[in-house]
Amino acid sequence: xxxxxxxxxxxxxxxxRHAVRALETAALLLIIAFIxxxxxxxxxxxxxxxxxxxxxxxxxxxxxxxxxxxxxxxSVTINEGTNRERGEVGRNMFPNVINSVIVSGATILxxxxxxxxxxxxxxxxQFLGNSVLLIWILTTQFIPAIVVAIPFFTLFRTVEVFDxxxxxxxxxxxxxxxxxxxxxxxxxxxxxxxxxxxxxxxxAFVDGCNDFQILFYISLPLIRPGVLVASVFAFIMSxxxxxxxxxxxxxxxxxxxxxxxxxxxxxIMWEQMAAAGLxxxxxxxxxxxFIRKNVVDGLTMGAVK
Amino acid sequence: xxxxxxxPWVLVAPALLIIVLTTIYPLVVAxxxxxxxxxxxxxxxxxxxxxxxxxxxxxxxxxxxxxxLAISDSRFINxxxxxFWFTVISVALSVIIGLFIAxxxxxxxxxxxxxxVLLIFPFAVSPALKGYSWRFMxxxxxxxxxxxxxxLIVAPANAVLSVINAxxxxxxxxxxxxxxWLGDKFWALFMLAMSETWGWAPLIALMFVGALGSxxxxxxxxxxxxxxxxxxxxxxxxxxxxRPVILIVTMLKTIFSLKMFDQVVxxxxxxxxxxxxxxxxYIHQIGFVRSLDIGYASAMSYILVIILTxxxxxxxxxVLNRD
Numbered sequence: 001x002x003x004x005x006x007x008x009x010x011x012x013x014x015x016x017r018h019a020v021r022a023l024e025t026a027a028l029l030l031i032i033a034f035i036x037x038x039x040x041x042x043x044x045x046x047x048x049x050x051x052x053x054x055x056x057x058x059x060x061x062x063x064x065x066x067x068x069x070x071x072x073x074x075s076v077t078i079n080e081g082t083n084r085e086r087g088e089v090g091r092n093m094f095p096n097v098i099n100s101v102i103v104s105g106a107t108i109l110x111x112x113x114x115x116x117x118x119x120x121x122x123x124x125x126q127f128l129g130n131s132v133l134l135i136w137i138l139t140t141q142f143i144p145a146i147v148v149a150i151p152f153f154t155l156f157r158t159v160e161v162f163d164x165x166x167x168x169x170x171x172x173x174x175x176x177x178x179x180x181x182x183x184x185x186x187x188x189x190x191x192x193x194x195x196x197x198x199x200x201x202x203x204a205f206v207d208g209c210n211d212f213q214i215l216f217y218i219s220l221p222l223i224r225p226g227v228l229v230a231s232v233f234a235f236i237m238s239x240x241x242x243x244x245x246x247x248x249x250x251x252x253x254x255x256x257x258x259x260x261x262x263x264x265x266x267x268i269m270w271e272q273m274a275a276a277g278l279x280x281x282x283x284x285x286x287x288x289x290f291i292r293k294n295v296v297d298g299l300t301m302g303a304v305k
Numbered sequence: 306x307x308x309x310x311x312x313p314w315v316l317v318a319p320a321l322l323i324i325v326l327t328t329i330y331p332l333v334v335a336x337x338x339x340x341x342x343x344x345x346x347x348x349x350x351x352x353x354x355x356x357x358x359x360x361x362x363x364x365x366x367x368x369x370x371x372x373x374l375a376i377s378d379s380r381f382i383n384x385x386x387x388x389f390w391f392t393v394i395s396v397a398l399s400v401i402i403g404l405f406i407a408x409x410x411x412x413x414x415x416x417x418x419x420x421x422v423l424l425i426f427p428f429a430v431s432p433a434l435k436g437y438s439w440r441f442m443x444x445x446x447x448x449x450x451x452x453x454x455x456x457l458i459v460a461p462a463n464a465v466l467s468v469i470n471a472x473x474x475x476x477x478x479x480x481x482x483x484x485x486w487l488g489d490k491f492w493a494l495f496m497l498a499m500s501e502t503w504g505w506a507p508l509i510a511l512m513f514v515g516a517l518g519s520x521x522x523x524x525x526x527x528x529x530x531x532x533x534x535x536x537x538x539x540x541x542x543x544x545x546x547x548r549p550v551i552l553i554v555t556m557l558k559t560i561f562s563l564k565m566f567d568q569v570v571x572x573x574x575x576x577x578x579x580x581x582x583x584x585x586x587y588i589h590q591i592g593f594v595r596s597l598d599i600g601y602a603s604a605m606s607y608i609l610v611i612i613l614t615x616x617x618x619x620x621x622x623x624v625l626n627r628d
Contacts, residue, residue: 118321120316295511299557
């Protein structure tokens, strides 16, 4: 390369750098719009009065009437008429929120302690077939949910607990949720145990602690933050779960399924759907921000690092 | 270090038992169902019964009829095709857009950091809600996407086309501004894939950001000294180094796409005219909505299991070979 060519290249690259930076900013803004628009639009629609919801206008006076409708047994007055007169059934979604909370909460309360013990064993012990078992657990996430749902549907139709059929019950849904939550939780927590240096446990062993004393007094307190992250991840998974909720949960209806009840005589009431959607989404939003750094590890079971 | 052999088994046993009960049990039972005539409307006759003489097997009740039915059922074949195209489009778009986002976002800078934080947002939106919100936004009368596509893509494209048409070269028909996105067979499937891409591309970007960050800066430096430009560096250095991660992510997303269900229910309802009926959706229709044919639904879901098993084997070998 001779000198003059090098000079012109340097000059060119200074222009090029500006152009690249401008392009980059444009690309970033495009990405932000791509990601944020659906969420922004949902939020906007949820606080729009009904007559403005079916348009793309941004000029309206915000109202909470949509939330009032989805959380009330009684009719709510919207512009002159009540929602019942207008053919919109006000359905109280509060029980559905409770269903979602109970199902997701109970799912993690059962899954996380069991997953923690298993993850600890997989991380700290060599036992017959442990790596094969671990890979097998990894592959269970590829079992389509529908294949799990069919036999449990027929089983739960005939099984009653406390005189109530398991089909359409919170307990039934909690049981099938285990099939998706447990494998993820085990892999996720195992990652946290793996990252914990073994020296402390060694020292405790030398001091005469037995396996369980080490586990409960030394290791568990140290991996508590990781267990918390896995719990949040598992909560989000079962909160957002839809197929089991539809087939096994049925009339019990978690919030995901209750979204479908926003369709009335005149099709889907979008402003109500948006309000219900915000109720479903906002809590998960904060939880997702809390485990932001661990979502990738969770989703891929640590395969992408 | 520690000697008691039974300890790990005690720790693993409860979780393992529940996983076996909630995955192996249904896999076995669904396989068993798939060989039977079993509709929900009448009590099924199972081949294996436990009577006075112990276990009794009535072989005449077992058949491959449900599998034969699947092969000849044009709607099932349709669902395979729909799932195939949905998977191809959604995986390709998610990985390519994810890679694009990752490369743009990777560098430091305030806007970069803000975007990185935003990447987690679609994860918080449940697939069912995603389907509804996209359906709303694509509405041909009041949807924001419909408006934006018409204003930002169709209108400028038509402006260019009318200039071309003004020249005595060729007459190109203008693009319609009144496409009903979810009423058109191609666009409905494409938009279903786009909604999936919206949810996954940012997450895949996050996966790539991690992988990009682990590439040694000196490699780029060396390439720059050798006179490589940005595009060359991306295609000759970055891409080959990312290859293992790209393969794993592609395989993982393929598996998730093959299981597509939630958004079909809330966004398109399988329509128009079965154009978006994925395998999972069709199985659900047969088993729980229309003919309530559990035997046939089980057989079809087993075909899905076989497809996914192949993908899972590929995925596991990719993951294991990486280390």
